[in-house]
Amino acid sequence: xxxxxxxxxxxxxxxxxxxxxxxxxxxxxxxxxxxxxxxxxxxxxxxxxxxxxxxxxxxxxxxxxxxxxxxxxxxxxxxxxxxxxxxxxxxxxxxxxxxxxxxxxxxxxxxxxxxxxxxxxxxxxxxxxxxxxxxxxxxxxxxxxxxxxxxxxxxxxxxxxxxxxxxxxxxxxxxxxxxxxxxxxxxxxxxxxxxxxxxxxxxxxxxxxxxxxxxxxxxxxxxxxxxxxxxxxxxxxxxxxxxxxxxxxxxxxxxxxxxxxxxxxxxxxxxxxxxxxxxxxxxxxxxxxxxxxxxxxxxxxxxxxxxxxxxxxxxxxxxxxxxxxxxxxxxxxxxxxxxxxx
Amino acid sequence: xxxxxxxxxxxxxxxxxxxxxxxxxxxxxxxxxxxxxxxxxxxxxxxxxxxxxxxxxxxxxxxxxxxxxxxxxxxxxxxxxxxxxxxxxxxxxxxxxxxxxxxxxxxxxxxxxxxxxxxxxxxxxxxxxxxxxxxxxxxxxxxxxxxxxxxxxxxxxxxxxxxxxxxxxxxxxxxxxxxxxxxxxxxxxxxxxxxxxxxxxxxxxxxxxxxxxxxxxxxxxxxxxxxxxxxxxxxxxxxxxxxxxxxxxxxxxxxxxxxxxxxxxxxxxxxxxxxxxxxxxxxxxxxxxxxxxxxxxxxxxxxxxxxxxxxxxxxxxxxxxxxxxxxxxxxxxxxxxxxxxx
Numbered sequence: 001x002x003x004x005x006x007x008x009x010x011x012x013x014x015x016x017x018x019x020x021x022x023x024x025x026x027x028x029x030x031x032x033x034x035x036x037x038x039x040x041x042x043x044x045x046x047x048x049x050x051x052x053x054x055x056x057x058x059x060x061x062x063x064x065x066x067x068x069x070x071x072x073x074x075x076x077x078x079x080x081x082x083x084x085x086x087x088x089x090x091x092x093x094x095x096x097x098x099x100x101x102x103x104x105x106x107x108x109x110x111x112x113x114x115x116x117x118x119x120x121x122x123x124x125x126x127x128x129x130x131x132x133x134x135x136x137x138x139x140x141x142x143x144x145x146x147x148x149x150x151x152x153x154x155x156x157x158x159x160x161x162x163x164x165x166x167x168x169x170x171x172x173x174x175x176x177x178x179x180x181x182x183x184x185x186x187x188x189x190x191x192x193x194x195x196x197x198x199x200x201x202x203x204x205x206x207x208x209x210x211x212x213x214x215x216x217x218x219x220x221x222x223x224x225x226x227x228x229x230x231x232x233x234x235x236x237x238x239x240x241x242x243x244x245x246x247x248x249x250x251x252x253x254x255x256x257x258x259x260x261x262x263x264x265x266x267x268x269x270x271x272x273x274x275x276x277x278x279x280x281x282x283x284x285x286x287x288x289x290x291x292x293x294x295x296x297x298x299x300x301x302x303x304x305x306x307x308x309x310x311x312x313x314x315x316x317x318x319x320x321x322x323x324x325x326x327x328x329x330x331x332x333x334x335x336x337x338x339x340x341x342x
Numbered sequence: 343x344x345x346x347x348x349x350x351x352x353x354x355x356x357x358x359x360x361x362x363x364x365x366x367x368x369x370x371x372x373x374x375x376x377x378x379x380x381x382x383x384x385x386x387x388x389x390x391x392x393x394x395x396x397x398x399x400x401x402x403x404x405x406x407x408x409x410x411x412x413x414x415x416x417x418x419x420x421x422x423x424x425x426x427x428x429x430x431x432x433x434x435x436x437x438x439x440x441x442x443x444x445x446x447x448x449x450x451x452x453x454x455x456x457x458x459x460x461x462x463x464x465x466x467x468x469x470x471x472x473x474x475x476x477x478x479x480x481x482x483x484x485x486x487x488x489x490x491x492x493x494x495x496x497x498x499x500x501x502x503x504x505x506x507x508x509x510x511x512x513x514x515x516x517x518x519x520x521x522x523x524x525x526x527x528x529x530x531x532x533x534x535x536x537x538x539x540x541x542x543x544x545x546x547x548x549x550x551x552x553x554x555x556x557x558x559x560x561x562x563x564x565x566x567x568x569x570x571x572x573x574x575x576x577x578x579x580x581x582x583x584x585x586x587x588x589x590x591x592x593x594x595x596x597x598x599x600x601x602x603x604x605x606x607x608x609x610x611x612x613x614x615x616x617x618x619x620x621x622x623x624x625x626x627x628x629x630x631x632x633x634x635x636x637x638x639x640x641x642x643x644x645x646x647x648x649x650x651x652x653x654x655x656x657x658x659x660x661x662x663x664x665x666x667x668x669x670x671x672x673x674x675x676x677x678x679x680x681x682x683x684x
Contacts, residue, residue, distance in 0.1 A: 278618050284587075
């Protein structure tokens with residue numbers, strides 16, 4: 001078989017604020033790959049099927065000399081991120097051709113993984129598409145579950161405020177929180193998202209672009225639990241209307257990713273209200289909570305009790321557009337790029 | 343016996359920034375009291391011996407319409423705070439004349455407590471003065487112990503940065519932390535205080551007025567535990583040099599008490615570094631940790647293994663000066679006002 005094109009998404013230019021489609025990353029088709037003869041050196045040749053596009057990736061589109069919790073993407077190299085692929089060839093005894101793997105993949109059509117250290121063999125329930133396994137049944141769902149279980153200390157009747165409540169993490173937090181008997185206030189940035197948050201059980205929903213968060217919290221708070229995906233002024237407002245002994249779960253602060261973090265207005269409230277803040281990364285919590293997630297959450301996705309939305313773009317050349325959409329919040333569900341059908 | 347003067351410290355004027363001696367509070371001698379005949383209505387007549395003056399009191403010298411974790415002092419009324427007194431008369435069966443009590447007292451020479459709800463009967467070790475029981479063996483010592491035990495998650499070899507390390511709380515934190523095998527970096531605002539911090543075992547000590555905190559933390563960090571008594575730019579610096587999964591114990595932020603809280607520069611670090619912040623008040627943690635404090639800490643104060651400093655002023659008329667001193671940090675140890683000898 002002749003070599004075929006191996007399309008790749010390369011990091012091309014460090015964005016000044018928001019990622020710029022066609023500039024920040026570029027889709028490159030200059031490489032080819034010969035499936036049968038490409039040397040694997042003990043590794044695994046994977047056909048990439050689905051890629052997860054997530055807000056945190058903005059932090060990797062930076063200059064390498066700036067330190068952060070994840071390394072910068074190297075300029076000129078393919079992006080990397082979560083995804084699902086199918087094995088075409090394998091020189092690793094633990095996995096054979098035809099198997100599906102989930103984990104860390106390069107943003108290219110075909111990828112040779114040196115080993116399984118960043119991948120896991122995965123099967124799916126026949127009622128769920130593979131895409132769900134990088135969304136509600138994957139990293140975002142596990143993030144919601146592990147963060148909530150580890151840090152919410154939720155007690156029945158308490159009040160939680162969940163930001164980006166229609167997103168892949170926030171929407172799962174809402175549904176898990178409701179199981180704990182918590183009153184849920186949830187915010188998002190469009191009427192369609194507000195409608196979805198209501199459908200999945202949030203008690204108080206609002207569009208933060210048209211409704212003043214302080215008015216809502218004044219009426220519906222004080223809040224015992226705050227799930228932060230946004231930071232900035234919303235975090236300040238949440239602190240103002242926080243109850244004593246409240247828990248603030250710091251999952252992300254997208255308001256700061258593109259134009260810099262806004263300062264926290266009144267850090268004195270942390271001690272004055274005996275507040276607790278918990279930053280976390282899923283990788284650290286996953287070993288502790290993964291089994292419970294499989295047992296408690298995935299069956300509810302299969303049965304349809306837990307709901308989710310997906311926004312699937314087709315083709316690796318769409319990555320640049322999707323990177324911007326998830327920073328602007330214009331995507332309408334878990335942002336996924338379908339690279340290929342099986 | 344004829345009535346005697348009952349000197350009182352009255353809240354006279356809300357300070358604009360720092361408390362002003364002679365203005366913020368005034369010493370008033372217009373009231374008298376007749377020990378034998380004053381009606382107790384089931385209460386307890388107490389001769390106030392010692393009063394604890396603490397940084398948090400600044401927060402109570404405010405307008406009543408501003409909400410906070412403790413009520414504002416009412417204008418024209420005596421201050422209240424921690425202290426020790428001896429019972430002169432009692433109509434409460436649980437306590438009799440001659441007994442010492444510790445707890446919430448008015449800033450006046452003689453005080454009628456309606457009941458024991460805010461007071462506890464207390465005895466002392468013959469090797470410790472009563473004053474120690476409102477300092478190292480009292481609220482500040484318990485604050486250090488309970489906060490550290492509850493939230494530090496200290497592991498041997500970790501690095502802790504402790505602010506106001508020569509103060510009544512910070513100096514106890516240093517000594518408790520050293521027992522846990524932690525490397526202690528400690529800061530204070532004078533050479534005398536720096537010397538004391540070295541004497542009590544801090545590994546790295548510095549005067550924050552003459553040494554750049556970032557230089558110290560860059561060399562001696564990153565820090566796993568931060569004990570915050572100051573907030574402001576020092577908190578920002580601690581966050582910059584915080585290790586992943588660090589614990590920030592928010593005991594107070596004196597930099598904000600008099601001139602307003604400075605914003606936290608980069609709240610995004612909380613999730614990026616998986617940091618944990620814990621605000622707390624002793625009243626909440628005390629039931630859990632008080633017995634261990636008595637068993638583990640007080641004997642070390644009696645034996646002299648744990649050291650402390652006191653700065654005792656004589657006479658209720660000094661309260662106004664001491665209130666300013668503890669905000670400026672010019673006191674040289676636990677600030678105490680000796681109201682009377684026994």
